[in-house]
Amino acid sequence: MAVDTAPTPAPVKLSGRPSVRTLKLAEAIFIPVFALVISALVFSVFLLFLGQSPIDFFSLIWIGGFGSSFSWQQSLQRAAPLILAGLAFAIPARIGLTMIGAEGALVLGGFGAAAIAIPLVTYAVPPLLTLPLMALTAMAVGGVWIGITGWLKHYRGVNETIASLLLSYIAIAIMNFFVEGLLRDPASANKPSTLPIGEAYRIGAMPGTSVHWGLAAGIVLAIVLHILMTRTTFGFAARMTGGNARASQAQGLPVGYLVVTCCVVAGACAGLAGFFEVAAIHGQANASLVAGYGFTGILISFLARHNALAVVPVAILFGAIAAAGGLIQRRMGMPDATVLVLQGIIFVVLLTSESLYGRIKFFQPGPVGERT
Amino acid sequence: MNEGALVTVLIAMLGGAIRVSTPFMFVALGECLTEKSGRINLGLEGNLVLGAMVAYGVSYLSGNPWLGVLAAGSSGLILGAMHGYICKLPKVNDIAVGIAMMSFGTGIAFFFGKPYIQPTAPRLDSIPLGDWTGNSALAQALQVNPLFFVGIALALAMSWAFANTKWGLIVRMTGDSAASARAMGVSVDLVRFLATSAGGFLAGIGGAFLSLYYPGSWNEGLSSGQGLMAVALVIFARWDPIRCIWAALLFGAAGAIGPALQSVGITSGYYFFNAAPYILTLFIMIASARSKAAARDVPGELSITK
Numbered sequence: 001m002a003v004d005t006a007p008t009p010a011p012v013k014l015s016g017r018p019s020v021r022t023l024k025l026a027e028a029i030f031i032p033v034f035a036l037v038i039s040a041l042v043f044s045v046f047l048l049f050l051g052q053s054p055i056d057f058f059s060l061i062w063i064g065g066f067g068s069s070f071s072w073q074q075s076l077q078r079a080a081p082l083i084l085a086g087l088a089f090a091i092p093a094r095i096g097l098t099m100i101g102a103e104g105a106l107v108l109g110g111f112g113a114a115a116i117a118i119p120l121v122t123y124a125v126p127p128l129l130t131l132p133l134m135a136l137t138a139m140a141v142g143g144v145w146i147g148i149t150g151w152l153k154h155y156r157g158v159n160e161t162i163a164s165l166l167l168s169y170i171a172i173a174i175m176n177f178f179v180e181g182l183l184r185d186p187a188s189a190n191k192p193s194t195l196p197i198g199e200a201y202r203i204g205a206m207p208g209t210s211v212h213w214g215l216a217a218g219i220v221l222a223i224v225l226h227i228l229m230t231r232t233t234f235g236f237a238a239r240m241t242g243g244n245a246r247a248s249q250a251q252g253l254p255v256g257y258l259v260v261t262c263c264v265v266a267g268a269c270a271g272l273a274g275f276f277e278v279a280a281i282h283g284q285a286n287a288s289l290v291a292g293y294g295f296t297g298i299l300i301s302f303l304a305r306h307n308a309l310a311v312v313p314v315a316i317l318f319g320a321i322a323a324a325g326g327l328i329q330r331r332m333g334m335p336d337a338t339v340l341v342l343q344g345i346i347f348v349v350l351l352t353s354e355s356l357y358g359r360i361k362f363f364q365p366g367p368v369g370e371r372t
Numbered sequence: 373m374n375e376g377a378l379v380t381v382l383i384a385m386l387g388g389a390i391r392v393s394t395p396f397m398f399v400a401l402g403e404c405l406t407e408k409s410g411r412i413n414l415g416l417e418g419n420l421v422l423g424a425m426v427a428y429g430v431s432y433l434s435g436n437p438w439l440g441v442l443a444a445g446s447s448g449l450i451l452g453a454m455h456g457y458i459c460k461l462p463k464v465n466d467i468a469v470g471i472a473m474m475s476f477g478t479g480i481a482f483f484f485g486k487p488y489i490q491p492t493a494p495r496l497d498s499i500p501l502g503d504w505t506g507n508s509a510l511a512q513a514l515q516v517n518p519l520f521f522v523g524i525a526l527a528l529a530m531s532w533a534f535a536n537t538k539w540g541l542i543v544r545m546t547g548d549s550a551a552s553a554r555a556m557g558v559s560v561d562l563v564r565f566l567a568t569s570a571g572g573f574l575a576g577i578g579g580a581f582l583s584l585y586y587p588g589s590w591n592e593g594l595s596s597g598q599g600l601m602a603v604a605l606v607i608f609a610r611w612d613p614i615r616c617i618w619a620a621l622l623f624g625a626a627g628a629i630g631p632a633l634q635s636v637g638i639t640s641g642y643y644f645f646n647a648a649p650y651i652l653t654l655f656i657m658i659a660s661a662r663s664k665a666a667a668r669d670v671p672g673e674l675s676i677t678k
Contacts, residue, residue: 098467098468098471100471152658156658156661156662157661157662158657158658158661159604159607159657159661161414161467161471162414162600162603162604162653162657163654163657165597165600166597166600166601166604166650166653166654166657167650167654169596169597169647169650170647170650170651170654173643173644173646173647173650174643174647176643177641177643177644177647180643181640295475298471299472299475302468335482335483335486337479337482337483337485337486338483340475340478340479340482340483341476341479341480341483342479343475343479344472344475344476344477344478344479344480345476347471347472347475347476348454348458348469348472348473348476350472351458351464351465351468351469351472352458352461352464354461354463354464354465355461355462355463355464357463358463
């Protein structure tokens with residue numbers, strides 16, 4: 001009798017608790033959201049000290065970011081490069097690298113696209129051929145740029161965080177060097193730029209919207225990279241390397257290949273963002289490419305916990321904050337750096353919240369004996 | 373380029389090395405102290421920018437640039453203390469927190485710095501050391517700011533203290549092995565918190581030099597990565613305060629190439645020469661990574677080398 005009845009209560013007790021997987025997911029969503037709420041509170045206190053109303057601020061963000069179909073489209077437009085920049089940080093992060101050079105890959109990719117467009121446009125190559133060539137150039141340039149950092153990290157032991165930032169500054173200097181010299185359009189007097197690619201070569205908006213195709217490209221890439229990182233052998237090996245590079249090497253994984261490939265993919269994402277900035281927004285390469293997307297992408301990736309799919313909604317949120325920036329400047333008379341302060345606070349609070357993982361009882365599976 | 377122009381360029385580079393190196397020196401010494409305790413603070417770029425803004429603002433409002441220097445140091449101290457506090461929480465990555473502090477510090481500086489872009493604040497005076505040479509270019513190159521000597525004195529003091537004092541030993545022990553520090557009854561978190569805060573203070577003073585002496589004004593493009601280059605510089609200097617001074621002078625000279633060539637009329641490739649410090653840093657990092665000497669001198673607890 002006793003032998004028969006003893007095991008039966010256990011499943012009944014467990015059915016009340018969600019699985020470990022669900023709990024982990026809930027934790028990974030709850031803690032960043034909690035960090036966002038705390039950041040909003042901290043920022044409210046900051047605004048109160050300045051004699052500004054936090055309610056005004058957040059309602060303006062809502063109106064400017066999501067309030068109307070127009071503001072939605074503005075937010076999505078700005079989210080496009082942010083998704084790609086977020087991916088450019090997230091993919092190397094999964095393999096254990098803190099690669100903060102997306103800004104440089106974006107700038108150089110955009111510049112590469114604009115530079116290759118000059119001969120193509122001059123000889124009137126059809127846009128259908130020119131645009132893919134521009135995009136490929138941008139991705140190749142960006143990929144090489146971040147790939148170099150990955151190679152230096154793995155084969156030379158150079159710290160990738162500092163190296164990638166230095167390469168960012170070098171990338172911006174390279175663009176300035178050409179834009180102010182060899183490739184300067186003589187007509188661009190005040191703001192040195194490359195030759196404009198012209199209206200016929202611009203990437204238009206997606207049907208029914210005013211949002212350019214970069215958003216679609218970003219979302220598709222996010223899905224593809226999510227599948228690559230979670231559902232393939234390559235992704236498994238990459239995440240394992242991120243967990244413990246030495247153990248992976250001992251297991252015979254091609255760690256160097258994995259590291260460099262992830263970096264090239266990341267750089268290609270950033271380069272593609274630069275391509276869309278040139279082909280859809282500016283029409284030429286100039287200092288406007290240096291807009292800080294690469295750095296916002298770092299924060300987006302941390303908030304998305306380096307999950308390629310989660311990068312998309314987070315990037316849209318930050319696109320909305322950026323889109324509402326102008327409204328906040330006009331209505332509240334606050335400087336454009338307000339958004340930077342908000343981002344800085346979110347970043348610091350978010351990283352502080354990392355220490356909460358595994359410490360909130362609710363999200364923990366029961367003792368070993370009760371685990372499913 | 374004829375011989376006269378070459379001399380002009382070399383003198384301009386000497387002057388530039390002395391001027392440009394001072395912020396590098398302070399940030400590098402601050403970072404050296406922090407890294408000796410076993411933690412890395414990549415956020416000193418934020419301290420530098422915020423320090424520059426605070427120094428300029430305080431100097432403008434109070435009329436006393438040295439008060440500005442002190443205020444800049446204090447702002448850096450606060451940022452450093454934030455970094456030190458957050459990093460002692462479990463599961464927090466010190467490199468990521470550094471990036472966050474960089475973005476937080478620059479955000480705050482840009483936000484509050486807007487009103488100070490236009491006005492002119494009283495600046496720090498320099499000591500004319502080259503008047504006896506009778507050469508006006510040399511005399512100008514040897515106009516040295518007192519902070520330069522403060523930096524050198526500090527490096528000597530730090531070097532001596534690391535080798536000869538109980539505090540220096542405690543910092544080094546915490547950096548080399550947290551386990552031994554704990555076994556000796558030393559609070560690892562406290563030592564690192566204090567080292568990061570003090571390092572932040574020094575980086576803030578570096579920022580004050582930028583806005584109050586050279587280039588000598590406050591704007592949002594004032595520091596472009598000097599704070600981060602200083603971190604690379606510490607690795608190159610192999611965590612030795614004296615070598616930090618030499619490395620800072622080298623970086624200063626590299627940073628002075630562009631303006632020096634411009635002064636003799638070579639303007640083409642200006643952007644290329646402006647990128648010289650970044651390229652130099654990168655090559656130095658490639659050369660010094662994995663060197664046997666660096667592997668010997670690195671503090672054992674440092675996450676950057678693991």
